Amino acid sequence: EVMSKIAKRQGFTYESVQLNKFAHLQILKKKKFKQPTDLIGHTPLVELTHFDLPADVRLFAKLEMYNLGGSVKDRLGINLIESAIKRGEIRNEVVEATAGNTGIGLALACQQHNLALKVFLPEKFSIEKQAIMQALGAAIVHTDASLGMVEARRQAKAYADETGAYYANQFETEDNPASYEGLYQELKEELGTIDMMVAGAGSAGTFTGLAERMKPDGARAVIVEPEGSILNGGPSGSHRTEGIGVEVWPTFLKRDLIDAVETISDDDAFRMVQELAQKEGLLVGSSSGAAMVAALKQAENVQGNIVVIFPDASDRYISQKIFKSKGEL
Ligand code: PMP
Numbered sequence: 149e150v151m152s153k154i155a156k157r158q159g160f161t162y163e164s165v166q167l168n169k170f171a172h173l174q175i176l177k178k179k180k181f182k183q184p185t186d187l188i189g190h191t192p193l194v195e196l197t198h199f200d201l202p203a204d205v206r207l208f209a210k211l212e213m214y215n216l217g218g219s220v221k222d223r224l225g226i227n228l229i230e231s232a233i234k235r236g237e238i239r240n241e242v243v244e245a246t247a248g249n250t251g252i253g254l255a256l257a258c259q260q261h262n263l264a265l266k267v268f269l270p271e272k273f274s275i276e277k278q279a280i281m282q283a284l285g286a287a288i289v290h291t292d293a294s295l296g297m298v299e300a301r302r303q304a305k306a307y308a309d310e311t312g313a314y315y316a317n318q319f320e321t322e323d324n325p326a327s328y329e330g331l332y333q334e335l336k337e338e339l340g341t342i343d344m345m346v347a348g349a350g351s352a353g354t355f356t357g358l359a360e361r362m363k364p365d366g367a368r369a370v371i372v373e374p375e376g377s378i379l380n381g382g383p384s385g386s387h388r389t390e391g392i393g394v395e396v397w398p399t400f401l402k403r404d405l406i407d408a409v410e411t412i413s414d415d416d417a418f419r420m421v422q423e424l425a426q427k428e429g430l431l432v433g434s435s436s437g438a439a440m441v442a443a444l445k446q447a448e449n450v451q452g453n454i455v456v457i458f459p460d461a462s463d464r465y466i467s468q469k470i471f472k473s474k475g476e477l
Contacts, residue, residue, distance in 0.1 A: 185260050187216040188226055189330045193338045193455070198427040199444060204451040207443060208339060210331070213432065213461035217252040217280070220331070220354055220459040225253020227327035228316045229261060240264060241313035245291075245300035247350065247391055248277030249460060250318055255284035266307065268300040274390060276464040296384075296395050318351045320399045328357025335455055336365075343452030346410075346443040348372040348392035348435045349379065352401040354457060359405040368407040368450060372435075372442040380411045388414040390468065391435040391459060408449075410442035417441060421462060421470055431462040434470060 181187060191214040196207045212220035232238045241264040244254055251267040258265040265286040269278065272293035282288060291300045301319060308315035318324050331354070335342060345362050347355040349371050359369035376385035377393035384395050389412070420437035424430045432440075436458035443456040462470050 184216055185226055185256060188222045196428055201447050205447050207454045209456050209458050212459050217256045218460055219249040221249035221253040224250060224324060224327040225257045228323050229257035231323045232314055238314040242316055243304050243307050243313040244316040245304040248273050249391060251281045251286055255281050255286040259284050268304040270300050274465050275467050298395055322400060324351055324353035325357035325400055328354055332358055332361040339453050341453055342367045342455055344368045344450040344454040346370040346439050346456040348439050349394055350392045352398040356400055369405055370408045370410060370442060370446050371406050372410050372439045374438060375411055375413050380409045389417045389434040389438050410445060412438040412441045432458045433460040433465055435459050
């Protein structure tokens, strides 16, 4: 009954939230899918109840690991390819610079459309992601890890200029934020009112796509980066939290979309990954851990519903020792 009252105050019925938790399962039960890539999107939303929160706050996590290729970036991969096909810009090969999940999303989309994919990837990133990409048919070229994504991008662009391959260019194209229209629609339908959104920034496409749609509805938008990323004005440096962190300000990231930047240490992010496993049974990647730390810090600044985006799962970071943080739980 108390839950019903809280839910009503926030503009939705408790029953609708309970139902929506299972909406994706209903979709899976009721629908036959024509093709595997139809299993991108419609990911589950789950309420997290085992963390200390202010009494008037509820925290929901969007579990993007349930996309076909295992991350939020499947939404990007399919949209980048299908938008470019519609514009007639792709001949037969696609090239991109990525830390991994974009490569998997693109590999799925390219496999579906019979296109070749070449991925430029700084050497340090998880071998699991590389193995998955290769299994889907992508060719990988390693770039010098110490030169970061900037060097991977330079080489991807040079390859496109030289060969005429289509450069997907997630870091600059407006197709990137536009890929998250579906994610926004799902969240709006699932939650009704969204008072705060928390998302990490790698290319900042997820954050931008959600923030520009949610802020007009009144949500606060919190962007999350690891220490070693430059959004808060700090120096660029290495970090173990994978998938987030920017070396140069993303071209489509407008400052007035950002209500707060949270800069999270690797140790805090990795510790939170373990805590999420032990308290909630959720096995997420380190960027999800960082986003969760940020959401808990920001919970004091809001009343109502917080949604935090969990981009992927723990199992593609076993080689990165995701379950062995230095800090004690
Ligand atoms: N987390 C993970 C694990 C990712 O792979 C990415 C994409 N690099 C992000 C978060 C951030 O997404 P975006 O590029 O949309 O900022």
